[in-house]
Amino acid sequence: MANASSMREQAEAVAVRALGFIAADPDLLPRFLAITGIEASAVRRAAAEPGFLAGVLQFVLAHEPTLMRFCEETATPPADVGQAMKALPQGDDSYDRSI
Numbered sequence: 001m002a003n004a005s006s007m008r009e010q011a012e013a014v015a016v017r018a019l020g021f022i023a024a025d026p027d028l029l030p031r032f033l034a035i036t037g038i039e040a041s042a043v044r045r046a047a048a049e050p051g052f053l054a055g056v057l058q059f060v061l062a063h064e065p066t067l068m069r070f071c072e073e074t075a076t077p078p079a080d081v082g083q084a085m086k087a088l089p090q091g092d093d094s095y096d097r098s099i
Contacts, residue, residue, distance in 0.1 A: 007087045008087055008088070010084065010087070011053075011083070011084035011085070011087035011088050011091075012053055012088065014057070014076060014080060014081060014084035015053035015054070015056050015057050015084060015085075015088060016053070017070075017074050017076070018056050018057055018059075018060050018070055018081070019043075019047065019053070019056045021060075021070050021073065021074065022056065022059070022060070023043075028066065032056075032059055035059065036055065036059075050089040050090060051088075051089055051090030051091075053088050053091075054085050054088040054089065054090050054091030055090075057081055057082075057084055057085035057088070057091065058085060058091075060081060061081060061082060061085065067081060
């Protein structure tokens with residue numbers, strides 16, 4: 001089993017690929033920026049913030065056609081995207097659960 005550091009590095013790599021995928025798509029990028037409220041000029045700075053990379057993966061996971069296209073174009077199994085999100089800071093789904 002991979003250690004936590006290795007898992008986090010792999011998760012970050014998936015998220016960075018997803019960010020590149022979004023940035024290269026003329027339809028997805030404006031939608032991502034609108035939903036996140038981040039200006040294009042601030043994406044690089046935001047990428048260093050805890051939770052941003054998990055948010056990138058949440059964006060991809062929220063729309064199955066986007067997820068499937070990302071997975072096909074990057075040869076990433078869909079399950080790996082969800083696992084990567086959970087391995088990143090603020091990538092858990094605890095906000096979905098009631099107390």
